[in-house]
Amino acid sequence: MRRAVFLPALLLVLVWLALAGGRNWLGPVALVQGLLDRQDFLIYGLRLPRLLIAVGAGMALGMAGALMQGLTRNPLATPDIIGLTQGAGLGFAIALLMDLPLLAGAACGSALAVVCVALLAQGRGALAFVLFGIGIGATAAAATTVLLVLAPDAKAARAMIWLSGSLARADLATAGWVWLVLLAGGALVALRAHRLGLLWLGDDVMASLGVDLSRMRILVLGLVTALTAASTLAVGPIGFVAFVAAPLARAISGAEAPAIWPAALTGACLLVAADLMARLIAPVAVFPTGLVMGVIGAPYLIFFLWRDRQEAR
Amino acid sequence: MMTNSLFSIENLSLRLGGRQIYDGFSGALPNGGLTGIVGPNGCGKSTLLRCLAGVQQPDSGRIVFQGGPLAGLSAVERAQSMAYLPQNPPLVPDMSVAGLVAKGRTPWRKAFRPLSDADHDAIESALLATGLSDLRATRLSALSGGQRQRVWLALALAQDTPVILLDEPTAFLDLQHQLSLLRLLRQLADERQRSIVMVLHELTLAGRFCDHLLGLRDGQLICAGPAEQVITPDTVAALYDLQAEVARDPVFQKPVVYPRE
Amino acid sequence: MAPLRPLYMNLLLWSVFALALICALRFGTAQMSAEALLHGDAGLLSGRGFRALCAMTVGAALAVSGLMLQSLTGNPLADPGITGINAGAALMAVATAQFVPSASAGMVMVSAIAGAGLAGLALWLLAGGDAGLGSEGIALRLPLAGLAIEALCLSLAMMLILTDAQSQARYLHWISGAIPPVSRGEAVPLVTICGALGAGIFLCNRLALMTLGADQSHSLGRNPRVTISLTLALVTVLSGASVAIVGPIAFLGLLVPFVARGLAGPALRRAYGYCVPLGAAVLMASDVAGRVIVRPGEIDAGLILAMFGGLGLVMVLTRLLPRGAGVRS
Numbered sequence A: 001m002r003r004a005v006f007l008p009a010l011l012l013v014l015v016w017l018a019l020a021g022g023r024n025w026l027g028p029v030a031l032v033q034g035l036l037d038r039q040d041f042l043i044y045g046l047r048l049p050r051l052l053i054a055v056g057a058g059m060a061l062g063m064a065g066a067l068m069q070g071l072t073r074n075p076l077a078t079p080d081i082i083g084l085t086q087g088a089g090l091g092f093a094i095a096l097l098m099d100l101p102l103l104a105g106a107a108c109g110s111a112l113a114v115v116c117v118a119l120l121a122q123g124r125g126a127l128a129f130v131l132f133g134i135g136i137g138a139t140a141a142a143a144t145t146v147l148l149v150l151a152p153d154a155k156a157a158r159a160m161i162w163l164s165g166s167l168a169r170a171d172l173a174t175a176g177w178v179w180l181v182l183l184a185g186g187a188l189v190a191l192r193a194h195r196l197g198l199l200w201l202g203d204d205v206m207a208s209l210g211v212d213l214s215r216m217r218i219l220v221l222g223l224v225t226a227l228t229a230a231s232t233l234a235v236g237p238i239g240f241v242a243f244v245a246a247p248l249a250r251a252i253s254g255a256e257a258p259a260i261w262p263a264a265l266t267g268a269c270l271l272v273a274a275d276l277m278a279r280l281i282a283p284v285a286v287f288p289t290g291l292v293m294g295v296i297g298a299p300y301l302i303f304f305l306w307r308d309r310q311e312a313r
Numbered sequence B: 001m002m003t004n005s006l007f008s009i010e011n012l013s014l015r016l017g018g019r020q021i022y023d024g025f026s027g028a029l030p031n032g033g034l035t036g037i038v039g040p041n042g043c044g045k046s047t048l049l050r051c052l053a054g055v056q057q058p059d060s061g062r063i064v065f066q067g068g069p070l071a072g073l074s075a076v077e078r079a080q081s082m083a084y085l086p087q088n089p090p091l092v093p094d095m096s097v098a099g100l101v102a103k104g105r106t107p108w109r110k111a112f113r114p115l116s117d118a119d120h121d122a123i124e125s126a127l128l129a130t131g132l133s134d135l136r137a138t139r140l141s142a143l144s145g146g147q148r149q150r151v152w153l154a155l156a157l158a159q160d161t162p163v164i165l166l167d168e169p170t171a172f173l174d175l176q177h178q179l180s181l182l183r184l185l186r187q188l189a190d191e192r193q194r195s196i197v198m199v200l201h202e203l204t205l206a207g208r209f210c211d212h213l214l215g216l217r218d219g220q221l222i223c224a225g226p227a228e229q230v231i232t233p234d235t236v237a238a239l240y241d242l243q244a245e246v247a248r249d250p251v252f253q254k255p256v257v258y259p260r261e
Numbered sequence C: 001m002a003p004l005r006p007l008y009m010n011l012l013l014w015s016v017f018a019l020a021l022i023c024a025l026r027f028g029t030a031q032m033s034a035e036a037l038l039h040g041d042a043g044l045l046s047g048r049g050f051r052a053l054c055a056m057t058v059g060a061a062l063a064v065s066g067l068m069l070q071s072l073t074g075n076p077l078a079d080p081g082i083t084g085i086n087a088g089a090a091l092m093a094v095a096t097a098q099f100v101p102s103a104s105a106g107m108v109m110v111s112a113i114a115g116a117g118l119a120g121l122a123l124w125l126l127a128g129g130d131a132g133l134g135s136e137g138i139a140l141r142l143p144l145a146g147l148a149i150e151a152l153c154l155s156l157a158m159m160l161i162l163t164d165a166q167s168q169a170r171y172l173h174w175i176s177g178a179i180p181p182v183s184r185g186e187a188v189p190l191v192t193i194c195g196a197l198g199a200g201i202f203l204c205n206r207l208a209l210m211t212l213g214a215d216q217s218h219s220l221g222r223n224p225r226v227t228i229s230l231t232l233a234l235v236t237v238l239s240g241a242s243v244a245i246v247g248p249i250a251f252l253g254l255l256v257p258f259v260a261r262g263l264a265g266p267a268l269r270r271a272y273g274y275c276v277p278l279g280a281a282v283l284m285a286s287d288v289a290g291r292v293i294v295r296p297g298e299i300d301a302g303l304i305l306a307m308f309g310g311l312g313l314v315m316v317l318t319r320l321l322p323r324g325a326g327v328r329s
Helices: A002-020 A028-036 A041-072 A084-097 A102-121 A126-150 A153-163 A172-191 A203-208 A213-235 A241-253 A260-281 A289-312 B045-053 B075-081 B097-108 B117-129 B145-158 B175-191 B203-209 B233-240 C006-026 C034-039 C042-073 C085-099 C105-127 C138-163 C168-175 C187-200 C203-210 C214-219 C224-246 C252-264 C268-293 C301-320
Strands: B005-016 B019-030 B033-038 B060-065 B082-085 B163-167 B195-199 B212-217 B220-226 B244-248 B255-259
Touching: A002 A028, A002 A041, A002 A241, A002 A260, A028 A041, A041 A172, A041 A213, A041 A241, A041 A260, A084 A102, A084 A126, A084 A153, A084 A213, A102 A126, A102 A213, A102 C301, A126 A153, A126 C138, A126 C301, A172 A213, A203 A213, A203 B045, A203 B082, A241 A260, A241 A289, A260 A289, A289 C105, A289 C138, B005 B045, B005 B195, B019 B033, B019 B045, B019 B060, B019 B212, B019 B220, B033 B045, B033 B175, B033 B203, B045 B060, B045 B082, B045 B163, B045 B195, B075 B082, B075 B097, B082 B145, B097 B117, B097 B145, B117 B145, B145 B163, B145 B175, B163 B175, B175 B195, B175 B203, B203 B255, B212 B233, B220 B233, B233 B244, C006 C042, C006 C252, C006 C268, C042 C085, C042 C187, C042 C203, C042 C224, C042 C252, C042 C268, C085 C105, C085 C138, C085 C168, C085 C224, C105 C138, C105 C187, C105 C224, C138 C168, C187 C203, C187 C224, C203 C224, C203 C268, C252 C268, C252 C301, C268 C301
Parallel strands: B033 B195, B033 B212, B082 B163, B163 B195
Antiparallel strands: B005 B019, B005 B060, B212 B220, B244 B255
């Protein structure tokens, strides 16, 4: 129980730091005053929208990762590794260039990616899912870059910032979309919490305990697609958050797999922390948040593989 | 078609992995008591059990469960009527024994509600029956293979269903635990009026504990009936290609198989 | 597919190479007729010629590097790009260029090779077997370890690039795999690659012997450890030098060896011979495509390859992982 409090507490601390920190550090009193004053530009114009997006997208990615890992019973099969974030990115880029609704584009992109991977990997064994996902993800990422290189300058500039995973242009409207999808998804997860808790027990046991397997798969994949699309819309294709969140959450809080809520909190913590670091380094060099997340997340994947290797020996 | 049968299988056909496992198979399992399904490996015993559990859909034919079509039940209704323990339960990420057993209550739980008193009672009862009450807080990774098998059994018991289907429940257990598990199942059948169907590979144990036996080979029903009548040298030869004697054991007067080769 | 005799296959592949070379010289960002090209600005032709030279050398190098890596690890998905070796080389190259501004092209190449070596070491630690080949668990660990190493090295490299406002544009271009249009000291890496390619042929026999198993290799007088070290050295030299010229390119070392081995059968030396013209042709073709498709703009060859390479990986996987593998019996 004590461990369960740790994650929310950590998130609150990070939220505080994110609002207080930056080029102008706000002490506690100044921060509270700023929050109370709706006209305060620093808080309401700059930091709060950015924070809202970071928390929302982080939670969405964390949840999507936990759900995907549970459905496939494979800690390596997360939206960022099997190409869903890249697919959402491609969908977003196409929608941007063709002046179509952006969230719909991102959602179609990630849906298409998951369908392709699922169809290709069917019947080929457990590894296939991840491997095909890597291939589809690489293709989508490259195609996205190519599209944006070809884009007319006006859109290209904004898209380039988004592509690198930057929250610099965060606005409340986008935050609103992310939170809408997050809350809807969260409600569904809460409704089906008991069944979702069975994910890691295997298809047979799940069926035996009264779960309609095909409906469960559609539910989970739908949630994962929507959550991935929403977060990619807001912060661009950011890797590693979805992959790291659930295992890290379980390590910190001891929660039982699939640990969907702890993963959401962990994802939010990671993204807020990465964004804070990016902002603090900004006077020296402008690093997009996605880059910072890569430098945090890649070593974790390395550590995971290393430990997995030690255990296999 | 017996109206008081637990399961009635009509014309079951199923093709899996490129092989025709069942082709127009028909049979029945009686209500009440312990029913064993025996036969050589790879003959489709597990597959039949999965069809009975509703986990595997046959290509054609139907299964009648307690007088009504099995396919007509919703997933939840089915889960509240029968529990199924597969042959190799997966390695789940670490959780406590009580945590895993509590999963067995899922078919009874409503959204947003915590575990009710009835849920807690069922879990306690299941832990007690499998002798795991002291280990309730232990992590699964700290248990032996046999203990973990008992946890899975406790999960099936916590589901509190009138029918329990078990696929080789004695697979990882040493002899002592095999016997205690089978004795437990015997007790559940006698005292709590559960119907238990199990796939067993050990013919002598099946003969000792089961009321009714079904012998399968290559998707064909070789023999069916009370255990004492079904285990004969002829049926052993038909099932396993084995020349054997069948005698009564001195303690329980149950059939024991003595291979002659 | 009936295998063609090696002679004819070589003729075919080198013809493909010649065709690609002609295209590389004939077509480009500037639209010109053939006559205008030949009689006109010699600078343009020689510029394209230099580009083609870089592309063919690097293409051959990466293809061979991938081939040797695949043979060494027994994993058909090994590729210096997606295993992070090229990314490691890129990181060291950028770091050297940033922190040692006076570094010569040769020095940058050496540090790129060192970077490739370090990345290769990390890969081995995370996913490699020991002296043996093709250990079971390598199948998934390798691409994932590669993904992690690649992500880490490229992120760090990007960070270094972003801190340098002046050369940023050039480096950003280079890091997406761009063939250099003008010579800036590429002579050293180019020569190194050629030398390595030539020397590498002699390694084929030893490596092929090793696939029989370490013990047999030993008894036939060839120490497997030496073979492994030499192969890794070859891979890192080829990758490092290539990255020093054109930046990190992925998928070339995955797809070309796959095709080459399909054509050559089990003969490693033959596959080696096929990789050279095929890899050269593919990279030249990608470069030309990038220049022609979006005139007057340009898409870097690395991006073109990444796009089709991802699809290529999917197709390779379709071949490698047959359906029915995961059906329960």
